[in-house]
Amino acid sequence: MSNGMTTIRDEITVDGDVGAHEHGVTETACVERFLEQLSVAAIQRVVPSTQVVVSVRDGETTRLVASSSARAEACERAAHDAATGPSTAAHHQGRVVVVPDVDDDSRWPGWAELAHDAGFRSAVAIPARLDGDAELLLVLYSLVPDAWDTAALTTAAHYAQELAHALTVCRTAHRQAEVNAHLKAALASRATIDQAMGVIMAQNRCSAEEAFGILRTASQHRNTKLRDVAVAIIEGVTGQPASPPPAFRDSSR
Known part of the structure; x- marks a missing residue:
């Protein structure tokens, strides 16, 4: 076409x-x-x-x-x-x-x-x-x-x-389909960010709110998306990629 x-x-x-x-x-x-x-x-x-x-x-x-x-x-x-x-x-x-x-x-x-x-x-x-x-x-x-x-x-x-x-x-x-794709991407990002926050909380013995603040500051300083910073933190600490989020079920089908 x-x-x-x-x-x-x-x-x-x-x-x-x-x-x-x-x-x-x-x-x-x-x-x-x-x-x-x-x-x-x-x-x-x-x-x-x-x-x-x-x-x-x-x-x-x-x-x-x-x-x-x-x-x-x-x-x-x-x-x-x-x-x-x-x-x-x-x-x-x-x-x-x-x-x-x-x-x-x-x-x-x-x-x-x-x-x-x-x-x-x-x-x-x-x-x-x-x-x-x-x-x-x-x-x-x-x-x-x-x-x-x-x-x-x-x-x-x-x-x-x-x-x-x-x-x-x-x-x-x-x-x-577009809405479902955006939701799926949002859930994947949220799961990765949550994992990174867990790593930060364990390393710094801080609250979830403080961990998110650290993550957000790193994102701003690096001029990088929050999810990409989270991925780097997880891979740097564990040597493994972030765990995949739960499967997204499209109830419209």
Whole structure:
């Protein structure tokens, strides 16, 4: 993946419904791969000759996360950079924006020219709410004009909601994994510091509070992290590395 965008490969296929992939995503945390597969599913389900771009807006930041072709990706990158095109309109208006025929649409001439040069004749942008203020944008490009009948639009809108739900699960799982990693690191540091404090207390016959003060002073004087000083003290006295902390049990699994 480059520049924050994942471009799909022709050999990727999808079996089953969108919801069937959800458990696998939370277990593997392979969000980009998941979005690649879902992009293919959109092509298969909506209309033939359709290319897909999925982007996420979070505050003032827009990130393109998946596409099914370099041509569609280029169109969306240009649209985002210039704050124009159907995806920008869908975001600001909070509704589906349809372009029945690129050649007859005068709302965004720069985007329309680029889309025409890329071989696209129609497009549709569909917003879907994620967690918090974030928003997913599903943009479909077609090689034929008037590709979006009522059935296709209904299917695409449903698909966008399913994709938004799945991506929300991914984002939640990712945040939880980050929290667990920070907690694990904090517990490991605390255990090492406690061991070092025990060594200092035994050597200096002082209280835990005094031992911590000695450790903190050494950290400040050496301009070194407290845990690293603790590790050096333990290894210097025992000749052995600090004992590992108790295993961290992730109760969310």
